[in-house]
Amino acid sequence: MINITRSTTITSVIGRKLILNNVYSNSSGYCINGYFGVRNYSTDGQKGGNSQSKFEPSDYFKSLYDLSGEQLKAHAESTGAKLEQGKQKDTNYSNMSFVDKLRIKAKAGDGGSGSVHFFRAKYIPEGPPDGGNGGDGASVIVRANMNDNNLSHLSRNYVGENGEKGKGGKKTGKKGEDIILSVPPGTIIKEVEFYYEGDEELGDDASTRPTTIDPRLDNTSDQFDADYYLKSLNSPFIDGKTDQQLFSEAAMGMSDDNSKKKKLWREVQVLADMNEPGQELVLLQGGKGGKGNFNFATGSNRSPNYAQSGTPGEQKYLEFELKIIADIGLVGYPNAGKSTLLSRVSNAIPKIRNYPFTTLRPYVGVVDLNTEAEHKPVKLSKRPRKVVEDHLNTTTLADLPGILEGAHLNIGLGLDFLRHIERTKVLCFVIDMSNEGVPAIWDGKKLRVRPNRYAKYRDDESSLKRVTETIRNRSREIEKRTPWNDYITLVEELESYSEGLSDKPSVIIANKMDQPYAQDHLEEFKKLLSHIIKPSTVILPISSTESDQSFTELKKAFKQLVKSVN
Numbered sequence: 001m002i003n004i005t006r007s008t009t010i011t012s013v014i015g016r017k018l019i020l021n022n023v024y025s026n027s028s029g030y031c032i033n034g035y036f037g038v039r040n041y042s043t044d045g046q047k048g049g050n051s052q053s054k055f056e057p058s059d060y061f062k063s064l065y066d067l068s069g070e071q072l073k074a075h076a077e078s079t080g081a082k083l084e085q086g087k088q089k090d091t092n093y094s095n096m097s098f099v100d101k102l103r104i105k106a107k108a109g110d111g112g113s114g115s116v117h118f119f120r121a122k123y124i125p126e127g128p129p130d131g132g133n134g135g136d137g138a139s140v141i142v143r144a145n146m147n148d149n150n151l152s153h154l155s156r157n158y159v160g161e162n163g164e165k166g167k168g169g170k171k172t173g174k175k176g177e178d179i180i181l182s183v184p185p186g187t188i189i190k191e192v193e194f195y196y197e198g199d200e201e202l203g204d205d206a207s208t209r210p211t212t213i214d215p216r217l218d219n220t221s222d223q224f225d226a227d228y229y230l231k232s233l234n235s236p237f238i239d240g241k242t243d244q245q246l247f248s249e250a251a252m253g254m255s256d257d258n259s260k261k262k263k264l265w266r267e268v269q270v271l272a273d274m275n276e277p278g279q280e281l282v283l284l285q286g287g288k289g290g291k292g293n294f295n296f297a298t299g300s301n302r303s304p305n306y307a308q309s310g311t312p313g314e315q316k317y318l319e320f321e322l323k324i325i326a327d328i329g330l331v332g333y334p335n336a337g338k339s340t341l342l343s344r345v346s347n348a349i350p351k352i353r354n355y356p357f358t359t360l361r362p363y364v365g366v367v368d369l370n371t372e373a374e375h376k377p378v379k380l381s382k383r384p385r386k387v388v389e390d391h392l393n394t395t396t397l398a399d400l401p402g403i404l405e406g407a408h409l410n411i412g413l414g415l416d417f418l419r420h421i422e423r424t425k426v427l428c429f430v431i432d433m434s435n436e437g438v439p440a441i442w443d444g445k446k447l448r449v450r451p452n453r454y455a456k457y458r459d460d461e462s463s464l465k466r467v468t469e470t471i472r473n474r475s476r477e478i479e480k481r482t483p484w485n486d487y488i489t490l491v492e493e494l495e496s497y498s499e500g501l502s503d504k505p506s507v508i509i510a511n512k513m514d515q516p517y518a519q520d521h522l523e524e525f526k527k528l529l530s531h532i533i534k535p536s537t538v539i540l541p542i543s544s545t546e547s548d549q550s551f552t553e554l555k556k557a558f559k560q561l562v563k564s565v566n
């Protein structure tokens with residue numbers, strides 16, 4: 001078993017094969033790329049592409065894996081293969097892409113056909129029929145898993161294993177092994193279909209697809225036609241077209257000149273709302289195995305030489321979306337210490353640097369609410385990743401990219417992650433109290449939250465441009481920032497993006513309390529905020545870089561807030 005680096009993407013799962021689209025580092029740090037022919041390999045024991053850490057590669061890949069850099073070079077030279085220095089990815093950090101919406105195509109396995117077989121033994125030349133039933137096809141199942149935090153591990157295409165054909169001796173064929181798609185709790189799954197722009201009716205391959213079997217082939221139906229059935233057993237063609245042809249024509253829109261038109265998607269139905277960790281649901285039912293010929297023996301026909309074919313597995317386009325990315329979202333200016341805080345209270349290992357916009361994508365960590373453990377700063381790269389089993393006393397915390405004034409106008413990293421904030425239940429504001437050593441003296445001017453301050457410029461492109469430029473310049477003058485201004489700007493940005501967003505239950509972290517002037521800032525901050533926020537809002541002074549008892553307080557606050565929204 002080999003550990004694949006995080007950079008690996010699995011683009012397809014077809015039966016027992018993973019189609020991997022990436023370059024792999026071997027143990028000596030060299031890359032073995034597709035040129036070596038290792039893109040497709042058998043993955044015994046690994047179906048579904050969920051646990052990417054385990055798979056059985058081909059012997060060829062294995063033989064390359066243990067070669068040293070020098071040996072690999074020699075191998076590449078002798079075979080004319082391409083060899084590149086592998087990028088040593090820092091897999092400890094959350095450099096994995098964050099995917100919160102994804103559309104996939106999935107097909108459950110077909111049922112295996114029943115067998116036509118007769119018992120044979122010495123002195124029994126014409127024994128009774130004993131062809132076994134076909135195995136059922138693999139179903140596609142979704143499972144909510146606390147240890148997943150986004151959808152990036154899912155591939156775009158899943159094809160379930162077909163059930164095996166029945167065998168002589170009344171042996172039932174092997175069942176296709178189910179594909180289990182593991183998703184974070186809070187994922188909503190919809191069935192979607194496509195149509196072409198300007199033509200609402202076409203493109204619905206669900207309606208043109210032959211999903212039901214021809215009643216003439218279905219021996220449970222009144223119209224069952226044994227002759228027709230036998231003919232179809234010998235030939236895969238039905239009415240001049242194979243089932244496969246009919247399907248792919250419809251799916252690819254070949255029957256019409258739709259290839260040039262824009263493909264659009266629409267919702268058919270909501271299939272699942274995965275809220276509870278551990279919750280499981282069959283998304284696509286695998287086909288039923290066909291009955292073997294021993295089932296059809298009757299008084300008038302003791303030796304039926306036909307069997308039932310399996311039913312096809314369901315096939316659908318599915319859309320996965322994370323409705324809730326985490327219970328709690330960290331909201332703050334860039335460099336306020338959000339990632340540092342996440343690393344201290346959760347199992348996540350985010351990248352922490354002393355410059356703004358270190359975090360570019362959301363990252364979700366799991367917070368164990370049980371532990372009263374000391375939160376000592378530890379070398380994060382040495383810390384093992386924790387797997388959560390007890391989900392009752394845990395909560396999830398999302399580290400989000402920093403926001404600036406004007407984020408709702410797409411300044412800074414902009415709108416994209418304001419969308420993520422919308423999908424957390426509780427807000428945890430992180431305010432930098434150090435403020436680069438500027439002493440805090442509140443000038444006594446009343447602060448007001450003014451959402452949609454810039455709304456009047458919205459429709460006028462040139463003034464909007466001017467305004468965004470002014471805000472951009474202002475954001476560079478760090479000394480003009482104060483903790484209370486930071487807080488109000490954050491609330492204004494949330495409100496400007498979506499009214500009521502800042503009304504979610506929240507806690508305020510006054511961070512970097514170890515810095516000079518932080519205590520002064522905090523005093524002023526508290527004074528000022530008592531005028532404008534709900535008095536019940538907790539303000540917790542913390543120093544994320546020091547060993548601090550306040551983390552226990554913070555966890556208590558988290559526990560209470562999360563309880564209040566669940």
Ligand SMILES: Nc1nc2c(ncn2[C@@H]2O[C@H](COP(=O)(O)OP(=O)(O)OP(=O)(O)O)[C@@H](O)[C@H]2O)c(=O)[nH]1
Pocket residue numbers: 332333334335336337338339340341351352353354355356357358359360400401402403511512513514515542543544545546
């Ligand atoms: N002195 C002190 N420094 C801190 C504290 N918390 C964080 N820092 C430092 O502040 C810097 C920024 O921390 P990050 O956690 O990367 O900040 P962030 O809010 O995630 O920043 P972005 O990802 O850019 O939005 C780092 O150099 C941290 O070491 C603190 O409590 N005290």
Ligand SMILES: [Mg+2]
Pocket residue numbers: 338339340351352358359399
């Ligand atoms: Mg960060």
